[in-house]
Amino acid sequence: MSQIDLQIGYKIKSKRRSLGISQADMAKKLSISPSYLNLIESGKRKISVDLLLKVANELGIEISDISKKTDxxxxxxxxxxxxxxxxxxxxxxxxxxxxxxxxxxxxxxxxxxxxxxxxxxxxxxxxxxxxxxGKFIDNQKNSFPGEVVSDFIQENENYFPKLEEFANKVFSEIQNDNRTSYLPLCEYLSKKHKIEVKNVIPDEKKPFTKKFDPTKKTFLLSDYLTLTTKKLHTASQIVHLEANDILDEYLDTFKFPSEESRKLSKVALLNYAAAAILMPYKLFYKECMEQRYDFELLQNTFATSFEQVAHRATCLQDLNMKGIPFHMLRTDVAGNISKRFSLSGIEIPRYGGACPRWNIYSAFTAPGKIHAAISKMPDGEKYVCIARTVEKGIAKHGMFKSLLSIGLGCQIKYAKDFVYTDALNLNDKNTEVPIGVNCRTCDRMDCQQRAFPPLHKKFDIDLNKRGISVYVAD
Known part of the structure; x- marks a missing residue:
């Protein structure tokens, strides 16, 4: 039995059961015996192309969904x-x-x-x-809520069509020359909800980003924020007031381990819908196609930030207007991953940092510049990866700002549609950067940057010899 047969068999059985179809009834529809179907679902028999087509038709799914690689x-x-x-x-x-x-x-x-x-x-x-x-915080319910958010986003492939529909309706009311500006957002809150948006400079001892007072009908925004961030928060407030039922509908489909992780996921959905108001799907998709995902140009077109544009680019999953399947992650200088999502097929570690050869880390050496590279995984898959740093913090002289790096990429087969490949020689293997996921799961024994031995390979320390790293003798 092969991995592929096991995988296909499980997916057929899983879909059949979810539709409430018995094995006997399914076998009858396929004109095969129940015992033969049982062997297929157990991965003990290969399935012919003709039979696979019949199965896909009966279950109402695409063949690609049945036969695609391991998640x-x-x-x-x-x-x-x-x-x-x-x-x-x-x-x-x-x-x-x-x-x-x-x-x-x-x-x-x-x-x-x-x-x-x-x-x-x-x-x-x-x-x-x-x-x-004894003065410790009980983290029993608060640990790893960010990981849960990533799982929730990944399960939905970062695409929420009902929020897209809602955002499009709001955009149609406030747009000016097919764009979303800050003042129309404020006016929308004022006219529709009698809420006054105030831009204030917070007390340095008690800084804040935003404050909404439903009693006083005021929405305070810190002047320490950039205009692009103010726009996002204002749009987010509109979503919170008008689309709460839609948010809860999506959240109810997922089993959250704690109330904190559910609330954090709700924040993610608020920001998703807010970004959809600033960069409505159809217009954003059109610009991405025409400009080949030139994020710097898209920033100017929609008056948004680099991170907002990069994140929005990963949301283009409408089957009728489908964008490049990207992966995206965000990390700090210590390697802590605070955002992770992948449709490209690249693996992003759940715990700890990623491979130090990823250009998301080298981007810290030249802040503000976009770094592009061809990255090659141990299994031979190649990806076009870009990375750029962004600053976070209070926009005021003398105040500390944190530096984060945003990484985004896709399979190399989409290179012609991605403007950042123009400066790369896709045919020169010497320009490919061999990477892994992280040291513990990586097969590359010839890596000078290996910090830990691979978990799936045994190694011996030879006191008389040392290879390219302490974990390699030859």
Whole structure:
């Protein structure tokens, strides 16, 4: 039995069950015996192309949905969990992990949830030990809410059509020459909700970004914010007032482990819809196609920030106007990943930092400049990746600003549609940067930047010899 047969068989069985069709009834529709269908669903028999077409037709799904590769995000998340030293003596291989995912993705998700809980409990113990005075915060319900948000966004492929429809209606009322400006947003709140938007300079001892007082009908925005951020917050307030039911409808489809993670996911949806008001789908898609995703130009076109444009570009998943399937992540200088999402197929680590060879890290060496590279994964897949730093913080002289790096990329087959590949020689293999996901899951033993040994390979330290790193003798 092959991994592909297991994967196809599971997907057929899963979809059949979700539709409430018995195995006997399904076999009858396909003109095969129930026992033969059982063998297919168990991954013990290959399925012919003709039969696969019949199955897809009966289940109402695309063939590509049945036969696509292993879920890379699920694979990487499970790799991160089972890569813990706790499982070191079990010699769990990549094949074992793929088999779990292909035969039972629900079991894989359960293991990931257990892994999250295990790390959360460890974090609680560390907190209690470090705070011997007893003044510690109970993190039982608050640990890793950002990871839950990423899972929620990933499950929906960062596309929420009902919010797109809502945003388009708002845009049609406030747009001026097919653009969204700050003042019309403020006027919309004033006319429709009797809310006054006030731009104020907060007390430095008690800074804030925004404050909404439903009793006084005031919406305060800090003058420490850039205009692009003010626009996003104002649009977000409109969404909160008018589309709360839509937000809850999406949130109710996901099982959140805590109220905090649900609220944080709601913030993500508010920002999603706000960005859709500033950059309405049809117009944004049209500009992306014409300008080949020139993010700097798109910034000017829609008067938004680089990060807002990059994030919006990952949302173009309407089947009738589908954009490039991107991946996106955001990290700080310490390697902490605060945003992660992938439709490109590239694997992004769930815990800790990514591979140091990713240009999202080298972008810190030249702030504000867009870095482009061809990145090659150990499995041979190539991606066009760009990265650029952005500043976050109070826009005031003498105030500290944090520096973050935004990384975004796609499979190399989309290179002709991505303007940042124009300066790259796609045929020169010497320009390809060999990368991995992170050191613990990477096969590359010839990497000078390896910080940890790979979990799935045994190694011996030879005191008389040393290769390219301490973990390689030859």
């Amino acid at each position: 890379t995000n699920l694979y990487q998340n499970l790799m991160d969990v089972l890569g813990d030293n706790l499982f070191e003596d079990l010699d769990i291989t990549n094949f074992d992990i793929k088999e779990i995912i292909n035969t039972s993705p629900l079991i894989a998700k359960a293991l990931i949830k257990l892994g999250d809980n295990y790390k959360k409990k460890n974090q609680e113990i560390v907190s209690k030990v470090e705070n011997i005075s």
